[in-house]
Each structure stands twice: as C-alpha cells, then as structure tokens.
Amino acid sequence: MSTQVAGRPERPELVAEPRPNYLANGYGIKSWLLTVDHKRIAILYLVSITVMFFLGGVFALLIRLELLTPAGDLMAADMYNRMFTMHGVVMIFFFLIPSVPAVLGNFLVPMMIGARDLAFPRINLLSWYVYIVGAGFTIAVVIFGGVDTGWTFYAPLSTIYSNSNVALMGIGVFITGFSSILTGLNFIVTIHKMRAPGMTWFRLPLFIWAHYATSLIMVLGTPVLAIAVVLLAADRIFQIGVFDARQGGDPLLFQHLFWFYSHPAVYIMILPSMGVISELVTCFSRKRIFGYTFVAFSSLAIAVYGFLVWGHHMFTSGQSIYAGLLFSVLSFLVAIPSAIKVFNWSATMYKGSISYETPMLYAFGFIGLFTIGGLTGLFLAATSVDVHVHDTYFVVAHFHYIMVGGAIMGFLGGMHFWWPKIVGRMYPEGWGKFAVLMIFAGFNLTFFPQFVLGYMGMPRRYHAYPDEFQVLNVMSTAGASILGVGYLIPMVYFLWSLRFGAVAGPNPWGATGLEWTTPSPPPTENFDVTPIVTEEAYSYSKEEPEVVGGTQSTRASLR
C-alpha cells in the first residue's frame, strides 16, 4: 500500500539498521505505567483483559460443572446466580468490549494509517487507568460476594429485592464505560485527522472502517448505559422510584435504557472482529477484498441500524404489539449488512492463493460460527418464534455463537496474525493449528446442544432443571472443558514464544498494510518518515484488477 513496500517482505534497509523497538524503550515498571505509547498501552490492556478473561472463564467452568446434573448439587442457588451474573458482567464489560479495540485497535489504528500515535496519547493512557479502576470495583464485588441480578440488572429485582452488591457493581460498570468512551473518541479523532498523506478514506484497511463504526457506537451508546446504571443505583440507594411501579415509575423503562446501549454493545464486540477477518481473509488469499465499499459501508450500516433494534429483547416483556413488529422488521434489516460481509469474504477467496496458517483457520472458524450465530438471530427477530425461545438456552446459544464464536475467534485470529508484529517472535504453528481446531470443536459441542435445549424449553439462568434436559447438558459441559483447554494452549505458547519463538521479521505473512512496513517489534515512533500512500488497500498485485461481470462504470462505483 505504501509506495516503497506495498506489502512485500523484502525491505532491506529496515532489517539492516534496527532501531530500538518500543519494547526496549525502558524496562522499569514506571516505563510501562506512565507510558503514552499506544503500543505499550495495548500491551497493558492485553494483560488486564487476559486476567479478566480467565476470571470470567472460571465462572463459566463452575456454571457448566453445576449443570452437569439436573439437581442443584454443586453449589447453592444463590452462589450459582452470582456465578452467571459475574460471568456475564466480567466477560462483556471487562473482556469482550475492550478486547479487539483496546488491544489490537490501540496497537494497529495508528500504524495502519501511518501515524506515530493516537491523537490523544495521554487520554489513551487515562482510558486504561479508568478501565483498571472499573475492574478494581469488579474484583471488589467478587471478593464481597458478587452480584446476583444477572448481567442485565433488571429492575425491580436489582433496585429493591436483590441483597447483593448491585450498587458497587453499577459503579464499576459506570466507570468502565468512560474507558470505552475515551477510546472511541480517540479513534474517531485519530482516523479523521492523523491519516498519512495519500491515505484517503477509501484506501483505509477495513479494520479501520470497522473500528471507526465501533467508536461511533462507543461514543453515542455508552452514555445511555451510564445514565441507566446511575438511575438504577439512585433507585436502589435513595428509593427515588424511577423504575418502581408502586411509586409511579416503570420497570420497563430500565429495560429500554439498558438495551438501548446493550444491543449496540453487541456490535461493539463483533464489528472489530469483522475488521480483523477482512485483514486475514485478504492476506491469506493474497487478494484484494471483494467489494471494498460494500464491506466498509456495511460496518457503518450495522452501527446505525444497531441503535434501532433494542426492542427485540423485549418481545415478551409487555411492550406494545406494534412496537414489537417495528423492532422485528428492523432486526431483520440489520441482518443484511452482516450477510453482505460474509458473502464478500467468501468471494474474496474465489480464485485466490489460499494458505492455511493459524490466523486463516481462525478466519474460517469465524465465518463458520458467525454464520450460524447470525442465522439463528433470524429466529429471534421473528416475534412469534421468539415468544417461545426468548429467555431459553436458544438465546444463550445464539449470543455465544456471536460473541464467542464470532468476537473471540476474531480476537484470537487477530492476536495470531499480529503477534509476530507485536513481540517480533513467531509462535509454534503446529500448536496454533491444534488449538484452533480444539476451540472450534469444543465450541460447537458446548453451544450447539443449547439450541436444542432452548427449543425444548429449558429456561436460561436455571440452577436446577428437569431430568430430560440432562444428556444435552452433559454434552455441553464436555464441550466446555475442551474449549477451556483450547483457550489455555495459545496462552502458553504465546508466553513461550516471547523467549523461544523464531524471529519473525517485519512481514512474516507477506501482508500489505503500513504496519508490516515497520520492523517487528516496531520502534516507538512507528515510522522513520511519514509514509506516503499511493495505493488502495490490499494491493497484492500490480496488475489492474478486474470487475466481475461489470463495465468501466461499475468499476468506478466499486472503487
């Protein structure tokens, strides 16, 4: 993409004269905690969200162990309720939402657009500290005994009846929200103002488009969650009655406010991963993305439509029939941009040169699982079917296909793709492939049976369940153990590679993109001289690209 390199690995002058890289720029703890380097902040985030991921994973494991048998025998009901609540809160607010944007986005957004850092490096560091304070509240909540309202905090259970640490948790979520807002704000300004000369909007890697769309949601949606949580805490502490029907308030108002953020939040989790997949599919097919503008604009379409569908979480809540139908039709519409992306990724592979390195296997996994997750979303958008499957394991399976099968596959795929860039070392490819297969198999064994359970009618958040659901639950628990091991393997070999991995070189995959024109790990200031961009994204060949079944005029429209 830049003139000098255009993604080919050879760039002798970089290899010949290595500058101190960002990891070598200071070694003390202070050099990390006071850094304003976006790459170091990405590492800070990576360490913190990994801790939170394993915390959330332990809760998940305990949930699955309890559900091995129909009776509630491993732990008391109260403890089980705290487990699934903390699992949801930790995984969503403290792992999934920051995962791709705060780690990969932080590292790559400036590098991909040819900038030395984000627009506001200090705000970037602040956002990490804000996250840590929020995470501290969460850990405190766990130590004080957890929360038992479900991650959805529905009133009046959360405002009046729960006797767990709801207010403390609310404060934690409230604070963490600001971390999201600051990151989103930083990305938007950076993408607008810091692009290298020649890096026009339509030359941006699709990873950047995805992060731009995500940032819009973060900045516009998160304040609504903050408001909802503050009102919730005020209701609980001061009994102001906003959500209390007996004082003239309305418990459904909370659900509206909550989902107004929390549905778009699903797109905060999935859009960045979609951006990762666009990078992976093109690199390992050595192909320009098929339909660049459609993939780019589908991200924006998802971000915009995503704000209009929150009511599909409330089809059985007592909202009006007509509101239900409106949210239903809008929910069907939001499926279309996602379908466009999947079709374009598949078409990108057509007549490509496809290799099966670990990141590409994650991309295959993402496409496979996200397709199922997306299609089962149609069941839930269809009001009359949703009435039956709402709040059952069908919903649990669906959103895990999106958030674990989609978002986490994308995150891990991205981690494997850019790990050589981040640390300058390769991980063992064989173990990488083994882990991705384990994760894919374990994931499907865990969550596919839950679709069946859901249609059979097993409600979610059940500590004990009728006997006839046991076989499927045993399958699910077995799958979860495989999945758990699958997640541990990369953790181990990533750490191993820091010391023993082969030296990666600036561009081990032969990928295009400005980040691959720098040494691995990159120097603190990213680029010696500001790069000048003269090519479209994903220019794997100098030949003039063709347009399938089109004329010159359609070519112009696709550019």
Added chain:
Amino acid sequence: MFENFPLFPPQASTIAGEVDLLFFFLIAVSAFFTALIYLMVTIFAVRYRRRSSEEIPRQNLGSLQLEIFWSVVPLVIAMVIFGWSASLYFKMVRVPDNAMDIYVVGRQWMWKFQHPEGNREINELHVPTGRPIRLTMTSEDVIHSLYVPAFRVKLDVLPDRYQSLWFQPTKPGTYHLFCAEYCGTQHSGMVGSVIVMEPRDYEAWLAGDASGGSMAARGEKLFNQLGCVTCHVPDGRGRCPTLVGLFGRPVQLITGEQVTANEAYIRESILRPNAKIVSAFQPIMPTYQGQVSEESILQLIAYVKSLAPAPGQTVGTEGNMPGGAVSPGSTGPAPGTAPAAPSQNRSNQ
C-alpha cells in the same frame, strides 16, 4: 422417538403446530445458507490453495451485480419470514372473545392461580382442552415470566400491571410450567405443571374443590368487609358511582377523558383512587394500597365483573374492548368511580 432423550417439545396447543412450522421453515433457510457458505469456503479453500509461495492471483474489485444479488435475495427472504411471523404473532396476542378467565399472581418464588369458580392452586394449573383460556397475570414483587413450552407461549408478569396471555390446549397431559424471567434466588424453583384435562374431567375437578365459593362470591365478601359497599351502592345514589354493569363500559372522567373499565382500570381505582376521577364525583375515596393483596384485588374485580346491569340499562357486553359499550352519554350514567390508568394496559406501553 427417544423416550428418555427427547429432542423436541410436545405440541399441546392450537398455535404450537403453527409456531413449529415457521420454526422448521427458519431451519430450512438457515441450513441452506449455512451449507452454501460452508461449501463455498471449503471449495475455494481447497481449489485455490496456494501451490507455490510466489503465486500472486489475479485480483478483482468486486461486482455490483453480485452485491445487489446477495443483498436483495436475503432481504426478500427476511421480509417473507417477517410477514409470516407477524401474522402469526397477531394471532398469538389477540385474545379470542370467548376465552375463559383464569387469574395468575406470581411472587418470589411461586405461581398462584385462581379459577373464577373459586378453585385456587399453587404451581399447578388445571385447564380444559377445547377452549381458549385467558390468563390475567400480575406480580407481587419482581418481574416473572409465565412460560409453557408445550403451548409455545410466554409472557412477562409485571408488578402493578395486568398482562393477558392466552392459549387453547389440545392434548390432555401434564406439561412444564416455568418462570422464564430471572427473578432471584429460587428462580429455577419457580416451576410447576399445567395439567390439561378433557372438559368433563375439568368440570369434575372444579366441582371437587369449591369450598370458599366462587371468586366473585369471595370478592363480594371483601366488598362488604372493606366497606366499599357503603359508598358504591347499587342504585347509583351513593356518594360514589355505582359499579353495576360497569365492567367493559366507557367511563367519562372529570378531565373529559374517556377510559374503558377493564381490569387495569378497576385495580387502579382501588389502589390509587385519585388517579382518575369520574365525572361528577368528588375525590373522596381512600386508597386501599397495602390493605388488599393482589389475589383479593382479582376477586374484587371478579365481583365487579359479575354485577349484572340493572334492568333497562343499556350496557356493553362483558369484555374489555372499548368499542363494545354504551353510546357515550346515554342513560347508564356516569358509572365510574375512580381512576384507571389505561396507560398501564399492555398495548399502550
């Protein structure tokens, strides 16, 4: 098929088969697209695998025609599903006129049912086959959700509000009854069973336990005990509007608004009498908030429903449809008492 390992819920209501049909259609659509994507990805991955590390494939930009094709086709399919689903949804939420009433109160962590004949049950619900049944539901505390998988019905049960759910059982048997909205510690213990019986068996069951009299009779007793009767005198000459023939009729309020005297209205009138004042009456009624339980309120409502109109008065049919009643301002004058907050009714929220 599998005795101890069922993979599909029983179908025991009139709509269950229709929901399943749409479900199977959705499965077919999903299976088709999943197969399509998996095949495409697999075939491309194998056929176009990298054969030499130097290989650079011919590039292409995309295709407008293809983009339109794969946007429009899914869109059309999605709209077909939407239309199908929406028409079925209307059927599922519109309560048939001839529905038989049963009253439900949810609380942490049990379901309480009252049949109009007076039978009361906890965590068990007996219903006959062959006729639509309407559950009028409310909660004493948090949000619950009544869910009967075999009927494919579910509706949240909210505090301070009546929600109506209906179904028509088709097959005698015992089916799961779940609380589907997480409601606290013993959420997974808030379960029970729905026992569907042949109408004759149901009659026999009803007759087997009617010790305390019908709901309306209990309501009348409460009406006297609580002193309602001293003001709401039947002939309409009391300080308060008469309740005779009130149910289902439009009520003229002092604000000029007109509301229908449905369950929500009557409940509101008992608990927050000053919320809406009937035209030509004074706001003198005290609140009964905290003095009557949700179940008692339902009994009072059953009593009000049972009050037949005095001869000569034109009154609407029973039922809570607004249109069906008296022409505005006709004889059966200003019924009404208190207040109602029709905005609490589900279709307005």
